Amino acid sequence: MKRTAILISGGGSNMVRLCEDMTGDHPARPVLVLSNDPAAAGLTKASAMGIATAAVDHRAFGKDRAAFEAELLRHLEAADPDIICLAGFMRVLSADFVSRYEGRILNIHPSLLPKYKGLNTHSRAIEAGDTEAGCTVHLVTAELDDGPILGQAKVAIVPEDVPDSLAAKVLVEEHRLYPEVLRAFATSLG
Numbered sequence: 121m122k123r124t125a126i127l128i129s130g131g132g133s134n135m136v137r138l139c140e141d142m143t144g145d146h147p148a149r150p151v152l153v154l155s156n157d158p159a160a161a162g163l164t165k166a167s168a169m170g171i172a173t174a175a176v177d178h179r180a181f182g183k184d185r186a187a188f189e190a191e192l193l194r195h196l197e198a199a200d201p202d203i204i205c206l207a208g209f210m211r212v213l214s215a216d217f218v219s220r221y222e223g224r225i226l227n228i229h230p231s232l233l234p235k236y237k238g239l240n241t242h243s244r245a246i247e248a249g250d251t252e253a254g255c256t257v258h259l260v261t262a263e264l265d266d267g268p269i270l271g272q273a274k275v276a277i278v279p280e281d282v283p284d285s286l287a288a289k290v291l292v293e294e295h296r297l298y299p300e301v302l303r304a305f306a307t308s309l310g
């Protein structure tokens with residue numbers, strides 16, 4: 121059974137979908153949901169599912185990212201994950217942190233990478249006049265929203281779309297894609 125930690129910052133809808141999928145013959149199980157925001161709604165949802173939770177408030181560390189990450193690592197090392205899923209985790213992780221779990225950190229990003237790394241992906245796609253948008257699950261490397269792509273899903277952008285309507289359509293695809301990719305990834309680890 122692959123031990124899986126999930127890092128969140130907010131509502132955690134992707135986290136919920138991943139955890140719902142990790143039952144039965146699934147090769148992975150959730151062992152920790154960790155947030156940089158103690159008030160993240162996803163923490164309550166994870167607790168309700170019987171999953172261990174922890175929070176490390178990044179604001180308590182000011183600009184000292186190394187100290188923040190050391191505290192994240194302390195929780196992760198206690199949970200001893202084989203796989204880490206970033207699911208709406210809105211802090212950038214350092215190269216040092218990533219190297220601890222090289223090749224075992226997955227992220228979901230709400231664009232068709234390599235387009236629109238970073239924030240405000242949906243408004244940027246609409247403003248560019250794109251006819252399609254989507255989401256990407258990729259392995260995390262030291263470069264932001266980079267790293268080998270494990271899966272993508274597309275949606276059409278229609279003229280009526282605004283960033284919120286596009287985000288809602290893409291989120292439906294995220295909820296389908298991320299569990300599918302995690303299942304395949306955990307299986308590939310043997």
Ligand code: GAR
Binds near residue numbers: 129132228238255
């Ligand atoms: C998702 O749309 C995810 O792709 C995005 O945040 C949302 C989190 O929703 N992630 C990023 O923008 C990462 N840079 P959720 O908390 O309901 O899963």
